[in-house]
Amino acid sequence: MQLASPFSVFLSADRRMRWPVLAGAFALLALALMAWRWGGTVMDSQAYYDTARYLRGEIPASQLVAPFPYRLLVPAIAAIIPGDLRNGFAALNWVLVTSAACLMSAAVLRAGLGHRRAIAAGLLMIVSLPTFWYAPYLLVDPGSVAARAAFVLAVLAGQPWLAALAGLVGTAVREENILLLVWLVAMRRIAIVPGLAFLAAAGAWTVAVRWWLITGLPGYTWEPSWWTVNHALRDVRSLLSIAGTAFLVVPLAVLGWRAAPRALRSLGSLLFLMALPPLYAALCVRVDGRMIWGLYPFLVPIAVCVGLHRPQAEGAKPHR
Numbered sequence: 389m390q391l392a393s394p395f396s397v398f399l400s401a402d403r404r405m406r407w408p409v410l411a412g413a414f415a416l417l418a419l420a421l422m423a424w425r426w427g428g429t430v431m432d433s434q435a436y437y438d439t440a441r442y443l444r445g446e447i448p449a450s451q452l453v454a455p456f457p458y459r460l461l462v463p464a465i466a467a468i469i470p471g472d473l474r475n476g477f478a479a480l481n482w483v484l485v486t487s488a489a490c491l492m493s494a495a496v497l498r499a500g501l502g503h504r505r506a507i508a509a510g511l512l513m514i515v516s517l518p519t520f521w522y523a524p525y526l527l528v529d530p531g532s533v534a535a536r537a538a539f540v541l542a543v544l545a546g547q548p549w550l551a552a553l554a555g556l557v558g559t560a561v562r563e564e565n566i567l568l569l570v571w572l573v574a575m576r577r578i579a580i581v582p583g584l585a586f587l588a589a590a591g592a593w594t595v596a597v598r599w600w601l602i603t604g605l606p607g608y609t610w611e612p613s614w615w616t617v618n619h620a621l622r623d624v625r626s627l628l629s630i631a632g633t634a635f636l637v638v639p640l641a642v643l644g645w646r647a648a649p650r651a652l653r654s655l656g657s658l659l660f661l662m663a664l665p666p667l668y669a670a671l672c673v674r675v676d677g678r679m680i681w682g683l684y685p686f687l688v689p690i691a692v693c694v695g696l697h698r699p700q701a702e703g704a705k706p707h708r
Contacts, residue, residue, distance in 0.1 A: 405503060410493065410510070415486040418514050418523070422485070425524035427478040432456060433525040436463050440477060440526075443467035454605040458597050461560040462528040477526045484530035485523050488685070489513040491537035496689050498544040499651050505692040512640075512688045513537075517632040518681040529678050531561040536662070536685040539568050544651055548578035552586040559590040564665040566590045571658050612671035619674075626676045633677030637687050644693035652689050659686040 429437045435456035440463040441447045457463075462480065469476035489510035496506040513519075513533075523530050535558030542551035552572055558565030569590055573583035620626060645653065666679035 405493075405497065405506070407490070410507070411486060411490050414489045414510055414514055415482070417511075418482055418485045418489070418519060421514065421520045422478070422482055422524040425520065427474040428525040429474075430525070433527050436528055437474070437477065437526040439463040440467040440473055444473065449602070449604060452602070452605055454608045455563075457602045457605065458594075459528045459562050460597050460601065461557070462531040466526075474526065478524055481523050481527070481530040484534045485514065485519055488530070488534040488537040491534065491541050492685065492688050495537065495541040495544050495685075496692055498541060499649050499689060501649070501689075501692060501696070505696075508692045509688050512637055512691060513684060516637065516681075516684075517629070517635070517677060518684075521629065521632075522678055522681065527678075528561055529681060532558060532565060532682060533684060535561055535565060536568070536682070540655065540685050540689065543572075543577060543655070548572060549582075552578055552583065556586055556590050556593075560593055563594055564662075566594070567661050567665070568658075571661055575657065610669065610672040612668075616673065617671060620670060623674065626674060629677035630675070630680060633680040637684060637691050638680070640691035640694050641687040644690045644696070647696040648690045648693040652693065655686055655689075659683065662686060 435453050436459070438447060438451055438453075439457040439460070442449060442452055442457070443464055444467045462484075463477075466473065466477035466480050469480065492513050493506040493510040496509040497503070518529075535554050538554040539551050539558065542548070542554055552569060555565060555568035555572065558568055566587070569583065569587045572578045573580065573587065578586075645656075663683060666675065666682065669675055670679065
């Protein structure tokens with residue numbers, strides 16, 4: 389098995405693509421959408437912001453609220469960015485949103501779908517409700533989406549080692565991304581021994597964060613509750629955010645499924661697996677459009693297959 393560098397996997401998706409120009413355009417577009425709510429903190433975002441403040445030594449651990457401080461990687465990076473923490477955290481999310489769009493474009497090129505559909509994939513990642521409503525707030529979701537986009541690109545590029553690395557980084561962002569590694573091993577996309585080693589590393593990181601790096605927080609449990617489900621069905625704002633996030637991307641993915649190349653349809657099991665945590669969360673806690681946003685890296689490549697003739701889809705070859 390040949391291990392390519394992350395840069396070679398990305399750039400070799402199509403050497404004719406003007407990546408600096410495309411990345412710059414994506415960055416400007418993302419900034420235009422994010423600027424209106426730049427650096428906001430409310431509910432979850434306040435907890436992540438407090439985690440970064442704790443890592444800077446500005447507040448004591450007693451002010452942290454589980455489970456948000458356990459999702460340590462993005463707040464830790466934000467904490468070491470010089471200058472104002474709020475601005476640095478928001479800027480980090482801007483970079484992550486732009487990176488996710490570029491990674492999606494590269495993934496679509498790897499699936500053999502051409503330049504226009506690759507650009508469309510990047511646009512779908514950015515021109516969406518989550519980029520305007522959630523990404524400017526100090527959340528870790530942009531980091532999780534970027535890690536999942538990198539995972540999809542690595543899988544389509546035939547680089548399971550890089551996929552495993554993306555899964556490991558994703559787990560450090562949000563714990564449910566360990567399922568990416570589970571999928572790699574279960575689907576035999578990586579050898580059993582190294583795959584289990586990555587899984588062990590991800591598990592060790594999770595344990596270390598909870599029992600060594602961030603300790604002494606009050607316990608929390610996520611238990612299914614009919615009251616929670618009933619309340620969610622009456623929460624118009626949350627329902628609108630879910631509908632707004634699903635709008636366009638989910639219907640397009642449904643329409644594009646049959647025309648999608650085999651390489652993309654083989655990711656259906658991954659989409660199903662990664663949908664399980666947000667579905668379980670919907671039974672336990674308040675959820676919003678972020679439950680759909682996290683699935684964008686698996687939905688968008690299929691969504692851009694709309695209008696692709698089936699024979700063409702079957703014959704599509706990844707760019708090398």
